[in-house]
Amino acid sequence: MSTIAPSTPRTTLPVPVRWNRPLLVLAAAMAVLSVACLVLAVADPREVLGQNAWFKPLKFSLSIGIYAVSFAWLVGLPGLRRPRLAGVAAWVTVVGLVAEIVVITWAAAAGTTSHFNVATRLNTALWGVMAASIAAVWVMTLLVGLLVFRSPLPDRARTLALRAGVVLGLIGMALAFLMTSPTQDQLDDHRGVVGAHAVGVADGGPGLPFLGWSTEGGDLRIPHFVGLHALQVIPLGLLLLEVLSRRATALRDERTRFRLVLVASLGYAALTGLLTVQALLGQPLLRPSPAVLTAAAVLALAVSVPAAATLRRAR
Template sequence: MALLALVAFGGLLFDDRVLVGAPIWAKPFKFAVSFVAYCMTLAWMLTLLPRGRRVGWWAGTVVTVTSSIEMVLITMQVVRGRRSHFNHETAFDSAVFRVMGLTIAVLWLAALIIAVLLLRARILDRATAWSVRLASLIALVGTAIGFVMTRPTPEQRAAGDDAGIVGAHSVGVSDGGPTMPLTGWSTTGGDLRIAHFFGMHALQVLPLVVLLLVTLAPRFVRLRDDRVRLRLALVASGTYAALFALVTWQAFRGQALLNPDGATLTAAAAIALLGAGSTWAALRTPNRTETAPAAKEFAS
């Protein structure tokens, strides 16, 4: 994936073709970079398993193979100058997209197996354990958003068998309209890729929160207590899940990310207040009998 990201970056520099309103190499570049982060994080999570490592190895191998097939097909369609997703314009294009759908379904099942192994695993650090478990569950839901994108839009249903494109990223507007720089997300309507991206990358964000807490623990006494770190990890996971639900709800209502209405802003404010209040509660000072053993253990 890292090598393919370099190839796709070269395509962005030297291939000026545009497809559905975006540089034709943008999709393989973004997918490759995303898979680098996704697969490296899964690989690290598998090292946390005290048991079931052989099952985890096979599940990880399935993720590797299916993601590779997906990227080969996306890149092939770029070279051909054809859409890879939702494309049923020819029998060959339709077959390519169906294979892509099958590989992602198998990848999702493999990721589900890894999530179940992590839920059952006894990981010594509880903050790490719960951040990894909840991150894997949120990522599964985020990945599943991709399946929702394959549903036909009202216009496509009206066209029936004549619809060459079946499915869309955008909600309320057509794909290929005005977009945000870099991300390519719609600025005029809802975009399910936002929820898809936000959910999948819980895998990186939530474990990084725990890593930050551990890094700061020598400087802040409260963070030396593993129970405080656990509470903060749970708050971070709950807040992230709420934000994921919010951007998903916003996209399904056909609303652009940067053009929220009153309901979206109210929900965002509620999440911010609950998150801040929960963080304050999680940081409350334990009594001395609770703190001393934890601080001693952390120091050792």
């Protein structure tokens, strides 16, 4: 009896019924702001917490631009339940992200910090606006995520990639709330700052170029960054599998792609958790303890072995 080989999947993510225009306008605005911040970073040598003052709005404008495009795609997915509700969530997200980037850019122009700054009434009010906007964006992402869970795609691998990306993205966003608690030093000696990125050392010390992640202590921005961008990494990882399926027949089976996405998603979640633990222990990213290094090696095996077994079975 002859068998029919699985057909090659279409190498494209689901195309939105209609791209959300407010989010796309926001993404375009962030592209312009990124260029402006890059120019200002060259022209203005002032530093805030050991970094060029314009690096922070540059990083945030890039991140917000990427997020806006991803969210515009998400709320326009075909078959998404309650599209009007998703549109309202998009508008709230735009307002929240605009409020956040305006405060960050103003702080850079003023030569001061935006996050955790409660030194004056104005700084406290602006930090409150940022905190409220971040919380609103998280809630809107959760709302759209629930709509995505109620709107499965025909392909199981794509459905899993989308759902896993949303869930892990929400977790990554929520990790930012760990930074808002006052440190022991701040409780002992209040100096107008409540909250910190770094763990075990003060903010503003030596860090990785441009990123600024601490090289002397833990840094909660690392797991926040990794988890937040799961919404892009996991669906794009599936797209890569579909592109590779043109040459690798083993990847043409939907069950194989589904299992690989499942392994990758679980591995991504574990990596985010491990980076969170490392940061909370006060360990720099590039100088992990033997225990963290061992856990990373175990995680690598836990991902590579079932992935290899899945591919071998498919062949």
